[in-house]
Amino acid sequence: ETGVTQSPTHLIKTRGQQVTLRCSSQSGHNTVSWYQQALGQGPQFIFQYYREEENGRGNFPPRFSGLQFPNYSSELNVNALELDDSALYLCASSTPVPVYGYTFGSGTRLTVV
Amino acid sequence: AQTVTQSQPEMSVQEAETVTLSCTYDTSENNYYLFWYKQPPSRQMILVIRQEAYKQQNATENRFSVNFQKAAKSFSLKISDSQLGDTAMYFCASSLYGGSQGNLIFGKGTKLSVKP
Secondary structure, X not given: OOOOEEEOOEEEEOOOOOEEEEEEOOOOOOEEEEEEEOOOOOOEXXXXXXXXXXXXXXXXXXXXXXXXXXXXXXXXXXXXXXXXXXXXXXXXXXXXXXXXXXXXXXXXXXEEO | OOEEEOOOOEEEEEOOOOEEEOOEEEOOOOOEEEEEEEEOOOOOOEXXXXXXXXXXXXXXXXXXXXXXXXXXXXXXXXXXXXXXXXXXXXXXXXXXXXXXXXXXXXXXXXXXXXXX
């Protein structure tokens, strides 16, 4: 069984630019969630996708958007990057009811300069 | 709204000894899950142990066990026979039963160092 893979692993962007992060879910999982983890903090929930629709959102502005594809992979898009967007972005996949928990990828480290 | 609090920013333990990490949470729901995740320097969150709130029996996974006190909203993690590979950040998290509220709410983490 394949786990969750994220790409790229590291990324440097300039303030005001746009970025797309990618995630492939674990086999058998159809729900994908994205989290932002600032340095020294716990992850914060951005949003969740189920059946290609956004299915729950945390306290993040609309410039954070996403997509889920028929194969359950997902993208996180961030427009108009700000310095505070610098963080580790984690993707997690699960079944709709997380009976067995969530499987995380290794994250994308985004640095905005 | 759910909240998760970890009051120990850092802890250390000698190899082979036992350590307990604390976690308290708050929720108005009756059905939820609780988790402990480990995050080593490789950054990947690894599930250590999970507990379903309706189960009174404390979960156990090899050297890892929890003390789940539902009335007190407490969910501590005990690591027995600590190993050098246990050195990592440990996050306590809660989740409702899925759907649009099935996301994880994390605490701020406890940095555990296992010393030889």
